[in-house]
Amino acid sequence: MNAPEHYSDALSRSELFAGISPKMLKDILGRGIHVQLKPGEKLFHEGEHADRCYLVIKGRLKLSKLHEQGKEIIIRYIDPGAIAAAIAVFKGKRYPVTATATGAVEIVGWDRDTMINLISSYGQLAVNLLQFTIDRIEELQNRFLELSAEQVERRIARALLRIMRQSGLKTGEGVEIEFKLSRQDLADYTGTTIYTVSRTLSSWGKKGWVKSGRQRIVITDPHALVGFSENN
Amino acid sequence: MNAPEHYSDALSRSELFAGISPKMLKDILGRGIHVQLKPGEKLFHEGEHADRCYLVIKGRLKLSKLHEQGKEIIIRYIDPGAIAAAIAVFKGKRYPVTATATGAVEIVGWDRDTMINLISSYGQLAVNLLQFTIDRIEELQNRFLELSAEQVERRIARALLRIMRQSGLKTGEGVEIEFKLSRQDLADYTGTTIYTVSRTLSSWGKKGWVKSGRQRIVITDPHALVGFSENN
DNA sequence: CGACGCATTGACAGGGCTCAATTTAAGTGG
DNA sequence: CCACTTAAATTGAGCCCTGTCAATGCGTCG
Secondary structure (H helix, E strand, O other), rough: OOOOOOOOHHOOOOOOOOOOOOOHHHHHHOOEEEEEOOOEEEEOOHHHHHHEEEEEEEEEEEEEEEHHHEEEEEEEEEEEOOEOOOOOOOOOOOOEEEEEEEEEEEEEEHHHHHHHHHHHHOOHHHHEEEHHHHHHHHHHHHHHHHHHOOHHHHHHHHHHHHHHHHEEEEEEOEEOOOOOOHHHHHHHHHHOOHHHHHHHHHHHHOOOEEEEEEOEEEOOOHHHHHHHHOOO | OOOOOOOOHHHHOOOOOOOOOHHHHHHHHOOOOOEEEOOOEEEEOOOOOOEEEEEEEEEEEEEEEEEEHEEEEEEEEOOOOEEEEOOOOHOOEEOOOEEEEEEEEEEEEEEEEHHHHHHHOOOHHHHHHHHHHHHHHHHHHHHHHHHOOHHHHHHHHHHHHHHHHHHHEOOOOOEEEEOOHHHHHHHHHHHHOOHHHHHHHHOOOOOOEEEEEOEEEEEHHHHHHHHHHHHH
């Protein structure tokens, strides 16, 4: 298998493969399987046996957990270059979350044996994996604190800024979230309802902080939003 | 240094040292430093440089994060045999949380170099550490889901049950939480206020589910509490 | 015994959820 | 390219859960 051109872009951004030479990368990529996902398609379900981990090449995965009565909570989004289920795959455990494609998604997957093999071949991988895990725990702890200590509007502000930093695209109007992000998604991400999100974005729209339409959000005044999320 | 008698008890319960022979344990313990903490004393603060990780021998550590305006959130409690800051110490990062002694606490600490040394000497340690990390992430994700999807009363029920399973002591009356746990603690753990916790425990008291006093909680009917936390 | 910290309880208000009714926008097929 | 369908978003009204504030009770410890 020969890696297509656009792989290098995702890989160069990857936290997991930082500090690994192009030659090694080629080897690593060659050992994975290539998968394409349609919008909304699920890559794996919460509770399933974790037999593979995946690197996102193009598009975005949404990691979420489901609660009884259909309420969903979004744990995080996985951008190109980032990896999903890297930790779960090691222990042959079950996936603790569900992964869904937002838009068309391209990924590379490795099974458990291959991963263990790779780790022992490339020491840097283990270090990166540890770093990655630490970051995940910290991110979760931070969001946990926010969720319990802050009011909804501020949580939405922080969420939007976090997503903007991860997946923002500078345009003439401001910074646009470069994937489809509905009110429902934001609500699930911040632990609120679509109604509150809608009202909030509405009010920010009037202030000129954001422009938002159907599954599309542009932050026109990031500075103001940061101020709001921190001050007062 | 010769390990005191009661060390073996904590160690035998330890997730981290599972599958490691007594002889090796003696070596590992000998390389750590022994620390005693007074009630309320802080072992490390959020943001400080993470220069050591610790195994709890006796008593309990409380891991928490602070929000502006003094609001605190409890991430978890660390019982005898469990370890704190194990991951943070590796990357020479800062502690993401604050550790406080609840009651008198005895711990053993290892610095970064020693930990790295130990890991390379005892392969099982690395595996255990990974397992431990996975468990931490899952626990956080679960609580995150609860926090965003469930009402306060049910969150308190779940919290109490979780703490009971971890640190419960069967007595004639029922299962008693074996360390001082104030209304404030429960509130910080569940993301609510002492007033709501107090009202809730009061009402459960009338139903005969719990008996609670000053920093002391006994679950007299665990079954009923489980039912409440899951049903409806 | 007095003082301090923890816990309880009541009254009140408000943030945000629920529900229902529209409006808007994006497909889709003829 | 336009009607039609369908999903997403908006907006208003009402209310309930839970946070806030204040007063009081009670257990513990010096």
